Amino acid sequence: MAIPSFLADLRALVGTRPLWLSGVAAVIVDGQGRVLLNRRSDNGRWALIGGILDPGEQPAEGLAREVLEETGVSVEPERLTSVTVSPLLEYPNGDRAQYLDLTFRCRLLAGEARVNDDESLEVGWFAPDALPPLDDYARHRLALALAGAEHTVFSFEPQVSGS
Numbered sequence: 001m002a003i004p005s006f007l008a009d010l011r012a013l014v015g016t017r018p019l020w021l022s023g024v025a026a027v028i029v030d031g032q033g034r035v036l037l038n039r040r041s042d043n044g045r046w047a048l049i050g051g052i053l054d055p056g057e058q059p060a061e062g063l064a065r066e067v068l069e070e071t072g073v074s075v076e077p078e079r080l081t082s083v084t085v086s087p088l089l090e091y092p093n094g095d096r097a098q099y100l101d102l103t104f105r106c107r108l109l110a111g112e113a114r115v116n117d118d119e120s121l122e123v124g125w126f127a128p129d130a131l132p133p134l135d136d137y138a139r140h141r142l143a144l145a146l147a148g149a150e151h152t153v154f155s156f157e158p159q160v161s162g163s
Contacts, residue, residue, distance in 0.1 A: 002118065006055055016094040023086070023099035024063040025050030025138075027145035028075050028106045034125040035142065036113055037132065038070060041121050042091060046132040048103070048141060051119075059102050071123050073111035077104040081145040082153040086137060105145040 003011070010019065025048040028036040039046050051066035053059060060077040067075050086099040113123050126132065128146055131139075144153050 004052055004054055007052065011095060016096055018088060018096040018098060021097050021099050022053040022059075023050060023101045024053060024059050024066060025101055025103045025141060026063055026067050026075060026077070026106045027081065027103065027142055028067065028073070028108055029146075030108050030125060032125075032127075034127050035131075035146070036071060036073070036108075036123060036125055037134075038115075038120040038123045039132075041119055044121065046134055046138075048138050049123075050101075050103075052099075060104065063102075063104055063106070067106070068111075069117055070119050071111070072114045072116040074109040075106040076109055077106050079105045080152050081105050081149075082141050084137075084141065084153070084155065101141070103141045103145060 007019075007021075026036075027048060030036070036049060037046050038049050049067050049070055050063065051070070053062040057065075063077050064075055067073060080102060082101070082103045084101050084103070086101055088096060088098045090096045113125065115121070115123055124132075128142075131142075134142065
């Protein structure tokens with residue numbers, strides 16, 4: 001799985017130390033109310049479509065770029081639904097990162113969803129009541145985007161078991 005050249009250059013200097021990065025994620029809804037998800041090639045898990053912003057890149061433009069690169073579909077980001085901080089992630093190669101995640105609800109414009117690069121093992125449309133396994137962080141951001149609220153949520157409060 002390729003990483004952006006600016007990030008490869010930075011990793012050459014800092015190694016696997018945790019990095020603070022800007023990420024974008026899409027909740028893409030089709031005309032049937034289904035959402036587009038991908039199964040990531042780095043960890044095999046289902047996730048929201050998204051990626052890392054390039055330096056100086058506008059978030060909505062970067063999101064549309066990521067979605068097209070990964071799935072072959074064009075989208076229009078309609079609304080920023082949440083601004084959250086991801087858990088600290090560790091990738092199979094040992095790189096660690098934490099993201100300021102901007103999640104957008106998007107409208108499908110054109111294209112047939114397909115695996116379009118090496119970042120996904122598969123992509124698929126899912127009804128909100130028939131989702132594949134998602135981590136709590138992705139499920140929370142997806143629920144916020146589908147709720148249709150007019151305001152943007154600025155935090156993530158994980159559910160605590162047994163409370």
